[in-house]
Amino acid sequence: MSKTITFSASKGGVGKTTMTFNFASYLTQKGFRVLLVDSDYQGNLSSTYESYTNQNTLYNVFTDGNVEIRSINPLLSLIPASPHLDELEGVLQSKNNKNFMMMMWLQDHLEEIKEYDYILIDTHPEFGTLTKNMIAVSDYVVVPLEPSEYGFIQSKQQFDLRMKEFREDAVDIRTRETLIEAQVLYLANRVKHNTRSSHEFGQMIDQIDNLVAVFNEREVFNSSTMLKTPVFDLEQTKRNPKALQQIKDSFEKLLESVK
Numbered sequence: 001m002s003k004t005i006t007f008s009a010s011k012g013g014v015g016k017t018t019m020t021f022n023f024a025s026y027l028t029q030k031g032f033r034v035l036l037v038d039s040d041y042q043g044n045l046s047s048t049y050e051s052y053t054n055q056n057t058l059y060n061v062f063t064d065g066n067v068e069i070r071s072i073n074p075l076l077s078l079i080p081a082s083p084h085l086d087e088l089e090g091v092l093q094s095k096n097n098k099n100f101m102m103m104m105w106l107q108d109h110l111e112e113i114k115e116y117d118y119i120l121i122d123t124h125p126e127f128g129t130l131t132k133n134m135i136a137v138s139d140y141v142v143v144p145l146e147p148s149e150y151g152f153i154q155s156k157q158q159f160d161l162r163m164k165e166f167r168e169d170a171v172d173i174r175t176r177e178t179l180i181e182a183q184v185l186y187l188a189n190r191v192k193h194n195t196r197s198s199h200e201f202g203q204m205i206d207q208i209d210n211l212v213a214v215f216n217e218r219e220v221f222n223s224s225t226m227l228k229t230p231v232f233d234l235e236q237t238k239r240n241p242k243a244l245q246q247i248k249d250s251f252e253k254l255l256e257s258v259k
């Protein structure tokens with residue numbers, strides 16, 4: 001059975017797409033088969049693979065079911081985003097099963113899906129119907145948080161609260177058990193080295209038990225985004241073995257948490 005992980009956060013620019021993209025690369029290096037799903041209508045992840053289109057995309061999960069899974073390489077595939085994904089919010093409102101359409105599509109396509117070890121889902125920064133569909137099919141929700149900005153703990157509490165509400169809202173009517181199984185894991189991302197705030201932050205994160213990995217603020221991540229290349233494949237990273245090792249250690253911690 002594949003493990004499904006959604007990268008979500010209420011804010012943009014915290015590293016959802018960067019982490020989805022680079023974690024996929026980390027997993028394929030280890031020989032795992034990965035399916036990427038881009039549920040952000042802005043399509044950053046899809047654009048990375050030159051696959052931002054409106055033909056047979058994730059959008060079709062919510063209409064006729066005719067989705068094409070694109071093969072990127074022998075270990076990596078993609079269900080791209082469509083620029084029209086944002087229109088679904090309105091269209092789905094009247095449907096009783098509006099939060100579970102992705103779940104139903106996956107059930108109907110188990111044969112194609114079961115070959116993947118991991119399904120990694122990127123999202124738009126909001127907790128709307130589309131994101132709820134993605135969380136409903138997930139074993140884990142990974143939430144990157146930025147320490148430097150005011151309100152790290154508030155962002156975390158806000159996300160915890162939204163998850164709690166979703167769990168309580170999405171119940172099986174007969175058994176009253178929640179249909180939402182996903183466990184929330186936090187990542188600290190863009191942690192700056194050797195500043196006073198990063199030191200205080202270090203003490204604070206020790207107290208958060210589901211904060212599973214820390215990534216420093218590093219130029220190589222920016223390059224990775226700009227050059228559409230995983231950090232592991234950049235010359236810039238290879239020239240700094242210590243940094244490369246730290247990045248690998250952090251992804252390994254994330255992997256250990258989702259096994």
Ligand SMILES: Nc1ncnc2c1ncn2[C@@H]1O[C@H](COP(=O)(O)OP(=O)(O)O)[C@@H](O)[C@H]1O
Nearest residue numbers: 012013014015016017018190217218221222225
């Ligand atoms: N650890 C990091 N160090 C430096 N830059 C980062 C890091 N993580 C993400 N970034 C950069 O921040 C920008 C926003 O990241 P992105 O993944 O697009 O955020 P989101 O998908 O949450 O909106 C990108 O340019 C990305 O390269």
Ligand SMILES: [Mg+2]
Nearest residue numbers: 016017040044
């Ligand atoms: Mg993004």
